[in-house]
Amino acid sequence: MAETKRKVAKLDPVWSRICDEAEAAVRDEPLLGGLVHSSLLHHPTLERALAYRFSLKLASGEMSEQILREIADEAHADDPSLGQAGRADLVAVFDRDPACHRFLQPILFFKGFQAVAAYRIAHWLWMKGRLDMAYFVQMRCSEVFGVDIHPAARIGKGVMIDHAHSIVIGETAVVGDNVSMLHSVTLGGTGKEEEDRHPKIGDGVLIGAGAKVLGNIKIGANSRIAAGSVVLHDVPCCKTVAGVPARIVGDAGCPQPAVTMDQILRED
Incomplete structure (x- = not known):
């Protein structure tokens, strides 16, 4: 297990740090264990975690969490730059926001980061010609986060x-x-x-x-x-x-x- 963690830390230091912070968060606040495990520790990569958060936050009676999760997983598998941009955005928030003390905070709690991550899925849909689905994601981001970014x-x-x-x-x-x-x-x-x-x-x-x-x-x-x-x-x-x-x-x-x-x- 320790050897696996060392390999992950070398290949993806951002994700490795998030996992370490998540484990510490569960120890410090056990009542958040379900949230932290389902959102972070349950996933093998940051891309999978971002896809899960996307689907969880934007799901509604009009569009199920499962469908949105499939869309986000497909987007990340098709375009590795989505994960790269997500890491850059995460580091940017940590470096510039004095209220951000851990990498896991933007993923779990900061709607600015979450809205930009969702926009990136909407933009991928737009570039694939799936305009109506892109508009749906834009609408849900506006409803959930109060952030309205056109997918184009x-x-x-x-x-x-x-x-x-x-x-x-x-x-x-x-x-x-x-x-x-x-x-x-x-x-x-x-x-x-x-x-x-x-x-x-x-x-x-x-x-x-x-x-x-x-x-x-x-x-x-x-x-x-x-x-x-x-x-x-x-x-x-x-x-x-x-x-x-x-x-x-x-x-x-x-x-x-x-x-x-x-x-x-x-x-x-």
Whole structure:
């Protein structure tokens, strides 16, 4: 058994750490033993655990847990990048959220992580041409998590959505790698046109709570959008914008604002 654990730790350190944390959690709080075993310790891989959580959280009288589990297992088997993105998202939450002290927390308790994981299944369905099933997953995510991400949107790896209340990401939006956003962020359109109409968010961008980024505009890599801002025009790389409408108020203040999560505005 010990040799098996060592092999797992070498091949998949993220999953190995989750299993160690899960065993400790059961010892510390036996009443959570059923939840922890069924969600984590019962599964041989992180992919299987993510598929189980997806099916458990989104099941309803309209769609059974078994059907959703089959869909998620098929998605992960077909596209290994889903598991890779899940690991990157998990590490991002652990690194950036001071309220996250263990890897197992996002999987079990954080709806921002769970919503992004569910979006990734919906996006896989969309890319396979299974549009109605993708829309169903989007609907359930909105109902369960309060997060509405169109399945056609493109979202990179290492994404953290903190708190995640009232997040809206539109159909033609693009979100780069290592992006952080807080609750009530909207990446929306500005009219009824059906073509490319949503924002393109570069790598490493930090989007503060309540910010609205509207239209087919580009937000440069490693920039910051202050809480409550309404962004209507392109933002250069490594800048901070604030206000309604937003304007450039200075540099980003650090090379990777989405990682440091520094949201304080300072005078240059």
